[in-house]
Amino acid sequence: MERGKRMKRVVSTGLLLLLLLFFLSSGAGQERVDPNKKSSRGGTQPFGFTTSRSPIDITSDSVEGDQKKNLIVFKGNVVAKQEEATLYAHQLTLYYDPETRRLREIVATGNVRVTQGDRRATSQKATFFQNENKIVLEGEVVIREGENVIRGEKVVYLIDEERSFVEGGKGGRVSTTIVPQPKEEKKK
Template structure:
């Protein structure tokens, strides 16, 4: 993902709160930046203080994040723009190919291509890893 690329957002409604440095998008929100697309019912963009750069994005309701063949879903997501870290909470699931990982909270470190999954007292971490089929040489 290239943070220098523009973020394009579509929604049914936008409310700009200039004093709080927030933009609140609601209704069928789609946010796209480079190869990353985020879908949600509501999205709040927080700008950095004294700057016009994005600090973080908070998505709520039917959150779905798609990037390079990886799909992540959750009830809520916070994306920290500078660090390229995505935190998913509430029935978090990541699917990549035939592999599936689920837990109560997931943190995706995109620069490192690393995922940290946490369970809770009620929900354990679950992973389904499907081995790749080896193609026979002719």
């Protein structure tokens, strides 16, 4: 009897993982974003995680799916990779829309770290809102690009508008270090 329950659980988990792959790859009609591509304003996409059809490879100590709650939870030593970007966290929760079966929100919690090239961000929580195309980092946020650093308690990045807002932490202040780059010599 116990073996039958275990087999059902394994089959159920396998089906959930297949559904997860479907959700993550169901970006029909979504444009592929080059993580290193300069935007119209000269910036780059935030840490390379995109809404493209590129696969996101996720590893963790365990995974649990709940079809009634429309979510999948990866727990313990979570590592998510897409192209050149990597996210590390204690837990990663994927929420999907029950009608469209599309991913609507991703929440990473517990010592969140995102890296891509010389760009790194750390926080206690990171949330990506698919419908709003917005990323929110919360809790002891530190963002680095090369030697440039910004620290705050909360960062909201509006991807489509290429705008960000930083709220201060202790003492209500934001801390920023900007290292000027040397001028490039003109070619003759």
